[in-house]
Amino acid sequence: MHIGKSIEISRRAFLRRSSQLAVAGAASSYALGLAGLSEAAAFSSAGGYKALVCVFLYGGNDHANLLIPFDDANYARYAAIRGRASDGGIGLSQSSLSSTVLRQPDSQTLTDNMRLALAPTMPRLAARFTEGRMAPLLNVGPLIVPLTKAQYESDNNSSYPRPAKLFSHNDQQSTWQSSAPEGSVTGWGGRMGDLALSSNRNTMFTAINASGNAVFLSGETALPYQVSSSGAVTINGLGRRVYGSSATSAAINSLMTTHHGHVFQQDHAQTVARSISYGDFVNDAIGGVSLSTDFDEGNSLAGQLKAVARLIGARGALGVNRQVFMVGMGGFDHHDGLIGSHEALLGALDHAMDAFYRATVELGVADQVTTFTASDFGRTLASNGDGSDHGWGSHHMILGGAVNGGRFYGRAPEISVEGNDQVGRGRLLPTTSVDEYSATLAKWFGVSASEMPGISPNIGRFAAPDLGFMQS
Template sequence: MSPHDLTSPQRRAFLRRSGQLALTGTALPFALNLAAMGEAAAFNAPSNDYKALVCVFLFGGNDYANTLIPYDDTNYNLYSAIRGGGTGQTAGGIALAKSALAGTLLSPLAAPTDSQGQTGRQFALNPAMTGLANLFNVERKMAVQLNVGPLVKPLTRAQYNDPNRALYPRPPQLFSHNDQQSIWQSSSPEGSTVGWGGNMGDLVLGNSLNTSSVFTCMSVSGNAVFLSGDTALQYQVSTSGAIKIKPATNTTVYGHASVATAINNLLRENRVHKLENEYNAVTKRALDAEAAIAAAVPASEDATVFQNIGFPTDSLGNQLKMVARLIKGRSTLGARRQVFFVSMGGFDLHDNLMRDHGGLLGRVSAAMTAFYNATVELGVANQVTSFTASDFGRTLASNGDGSDHGWGSHHFVVGGAVNGGRFYGEAPPINVTDGSGSPRVYSAAEQWHVGQGRLLPRTSVDQYAATLAKWFGVTDTEMPQVLANINNFGTPASRADYPWDMGFMA
């Protein structure tokens, strides 16, 4: 499909996005990738299906090494020594005791692929992540994507250090919180104003699967750059439902129902002045959307819906519960393709890693497990896929009480259509050594980090996104239009070791 095959709004969005990518020359981030996949899916989807993607963003940069912990003796001992636990397999420094990991030891259907050809690699989840461990080991509905992060093209450590950035490009502003959050959510570092969700919304206006474009890109976590577009805006809801324009809908604001009715009418009527009329048009759209949300997720069901699921009552649990309620009300909203954003903060653990990290991961595990169970109850488990993302991973090396900013990390994909119970990508070596000689020569084990155990991604976000895109309905022919850097990987680049499809989706 070429830009000329698109309707005018689609063509403008396509050309704008292409122009942005040409100017930036940077890695197309995960978020923008998914926006474009919505465009292709809109042309390929059957008329009676529903699919949703749910991004669970972990703000602050999640510590990968205490999320997915080496369990086999050889690699556990390396992990423990690097993190200050010594060689006794007991807790110390920022290393977890091996005995604490038995309950979350993962039993994959196939052994993980190891970048050094090791056999017998084993991993356990953080002891607090019992729910996701069960989804991996028993339900087989959770997969682990190893060492994923932004890449422009495949990169070795020597190439990363090469000053010729034109020949060996890397994503901009690595290790910066705000920039890397934006890189994952849009095509640019901090300051980007358009992201993947908004681009999807732009395309929905021209050729939609949804009755209303308003409910295509929905955040339950406040403003998110990847849900902003040229003509489509992200629709934000709270964990209680629509965010109301109180004077027009709440009779207690001015003390009488007739006042609210009058204000409502004033905000809906046509005006002669163009700015006034546009203001009223925007307000009317907001009031109509509020009414639609109220019908789709009535307040009366809040205490009773999914009462047997056991959603956690913390922020992430409440956000995912609202997503489940919105999916339940998808017919009322006229939605057949949706992308949601939820988030949780607190992962920037330079200090107090051992005190705080397990509790955070326990909340993630409980909320994502409850959300999967809710999709089962709704009968849409095969049509809803949730996945984690974060600013970056962190250092394997300890800074004394925590870990510092990194790059690649491990992420989780959950859903009925997930080829679960498996690891995807390559398990990185447990290593923090820094090469030798001048110029430096790196051993095989030193190739896949860029200092202090900061993982050099072995899977790009383009590959991660392409795997989801294929499930969402994008064909191989369309894939280069969806993912600007995808031809730097896989068959077009003669890089079979960086495939387009990682295999974690059915």
């Protein structure tokens, strides 16, 4: 099976961009269309296969109980603000952190001489940090321009713009994934997919979502192909007898795939026909991939990542050289019940990400696959009783053989509810932007400097288009 050719991809991208911009005038849309074609040629797929895997934590992960201060002075501040769980607060005990302390190199000093530990249910990722395969990125969040606290509090929004609709779940999920609030139609994963299409023989499998619909993987031309934990999502009734009748199954197939004169009916029929064909193709391809890695079938995120690992194992059969994946995990909106529930979620995350990393080692692609976390937002350092409320900046993790791990990136925030890097109740004012995060990953993936504004639209306003956490 051969799906798509690079010249056809470029032609369709040109036509689509031109038609979308026609209202701006023929000359401008034509020029922008040509720019899109030259950008596609600049993308580098050299060095063999590469994949990015986004692990999205839905609900807004409580970053303050993901990475916890372990040194006495900063832990005392943390405990004073959050209260100890043993006394009804939401702070983890210092003693529980001794096995997950992340020992940064002597050359690195964090804010207020802070030492940080992962949650006690995350020993596997703590070990990956020690091995140099995992790197935490501190206080990252959506920004349009760099902001100080005074600028954030200023009325001069034209000089110091803030992302729209802060602290809203749907809008900030979209802003993290696309750089715009709810209603955005392309995400930075999909925009990387646009550039990578011509690197793949079978373009359908450039962007793959194992967790459901999300804007992150939608591009101008690249569209996410959805899979389940068991493989391709197939259409019920087409591969089996319906109500005991093979004739009924055949009739359903005919109704769904017959070509029509109406353009929308025709497009729907072609889409369904492709879905049927691709489903069998994908399942046949991954059927030849055997993994000995234990993923724990009761862990939903691990199941999704196992499906991703099998697809990566079938990359030759699928005809791909560059891929972007998305998986997801819910339950992180801890306005209450933080203690216990949150540690359990982080334990599942720890197991799933580590299993996936071990699977990439088994497949011989650990240096070619990079996994990273994202979430709606961080949360307040201050407790609301037995939980925390919506925040802004947060901490995230990058894992893989090509990661410059074993050290921290970004700036550690003060342990305070009124510091210069906070905007109320310990909500973090990000000191690293999502644009810097995405641009660093995109550079490793093969995106050139000239193409970077199309992936990370605000990157020109920040000093660090490459944060350094990926090997060159």
